[in-house]
Amino acid sequence: MSNKIQSNAKFQSIKGFYDILPEATPLWFKLEDTARRVLAQYGYKNIRMPLVEPTELYVRSVGEHTDIVEKEMYAWEDALNGDKLALRPEGTAGCVRAVVEHNLTYNGPQRLWYSGPMFRHENVQKGRQRQFHQIGVEAFGFDTPEVDAEQIVLLARLWRELGIQDVELQINSIGDAHERAEYRNVLIAYFEQHADLLDEDAKRRLHSNPLRILDTKNPRMQAMCEAAPKLIDCLGDETRAHFDGLCKRLTEAGVAYKINPRLVRGLDYYNRTVFEWVTTKLGAQGTIAGGGRYDTLVERLGGSATSACGFGIGLERVFLLMQEYGVTAIDAPDVYLVNVGELAESAAFAIAERLRHANVEVVLHAGGGSFKSQMKKADRSQARYALILGDDEVNTQQVTLKPMQSEAQPDSKPEQVQCSVEQAIALILASRA
Incomplete structure (x- = not known):
């Protein structure tokens, strides 16, 4: 059998080395x-x-x-x-x-x-x-x-x-070092009296690092270690x-x-x-x-x-x-920018940059798609607002700002507003306070 790796073979991370994915x-x-x-x-x-x-x-x-x-x-x-x-x-x-x-x-x-x-x-x-x-x-x-x-x-x-x-x-x-040296001798003498209970790891450490024996996870040695002389007494x-x-x-x-x-x-x-x-x-x-x-x-x-x-x-x-303990965190943008129509697609990129220049976090929808499909993606993004841009909005120099449904009030229907980009920015920034 050939030992060559196929050119299209999938790689996996090394055992014990892992990826932290965006959801985490x-x-x-x-x-x-x-x-x-x-x-x-x-x-x-x-x-x-x-x-x-x-x-x-x-x-x-x-x-x-x-x-x-x-x-x-x-x-x-x-x-x-x-x-x-x-x-x-x-x-x-x-x-x-x-x-x-x-x-x-x-x-x-x-x-x-x-x-x-x-x-x-x-x-x-x-x-x-x-x-x-x-x-x-x-x-x-x-x-x-x-x-x-x-x-x-x-x-x-x-x-x-x-x-x-x-x-x-x-x-x-x-x-300190001189106190541990004194305790070390006491501990070695104690462990030598219980040599029959020491596992191989403890025997190896007996004269090199006897304090580490106290930290054993071996159930057979627990009682013996519990009864050992205490360093604090030295x-x-x-x-x-x-x-x-x-x-x-x-x-x-x-x-x-x-x-x-x-x-x-x-x-x-x-x-x-x-x-x-x-x-x-x-x-x-x-x-x-x-x-x-x-x-x-x-x-x-x-x-x-x-x-x-x-x-x-x-x-x-x-x-x-x-x-x-149920601690959670969400890394969601302020705005998902929905854009439908030829004029809207052309204008959306520049509007997204205007928002970012005002310190608003924006995900710009790319790749076309219907209004309904884009709104589904806006919802999945967990953005606080959908900023909706169609050809009509471009012609009137307006945008539609829609608050996404609140988790605290799942049955509520947040009101959307038509406004200028500057007004939308002001509303978004004010809502952070």
């Missing part, structure tokens, strides 16, 4: 626009980084023994120059690289955010894709718990404005005071939280505060946002010692949650 984009716009507005309220500025970074950036930041680096990263050697490159699996490392490269904290602390696709070779399921989208938020140069609390409160505001309910905030402190006075300060500010802001001593997050760069917002509405993929503090990462990637805190939002999961 209005809700995506609502999600993204709301997030941009909330981020601006808190003083965060947008930064845009490349999709491709040096592989070593992620090895050094995310951690050599994490799932991302060991199993999930799309990495390759550039055939042209031998550079080892990777598609970004997460955004923090690239943002820190940009901050260090451009010395962005020279004039003081920075609040930054970015958005776009990330890439991980994962098992595809609901809420988990190989190309997925995130909004990432990072604050550099702040060492007190106010910024940790600010980012969590920002997310609480975002959920309210998106119409998302019943998401639970889980928080923990994983301490915290020193300074770290404990930082965590208590975070809890105090969340309480003052009216944000409910649950302290989850098993919460460690999956990346090596975290210290002190870690948090996740979780839901029970999406099955196994219940985390819709998560992050924490990473005070050593900037220095690890070549910068000067700089405190930092940030989080990522999984946009696909938030999108699914918005649908779950």
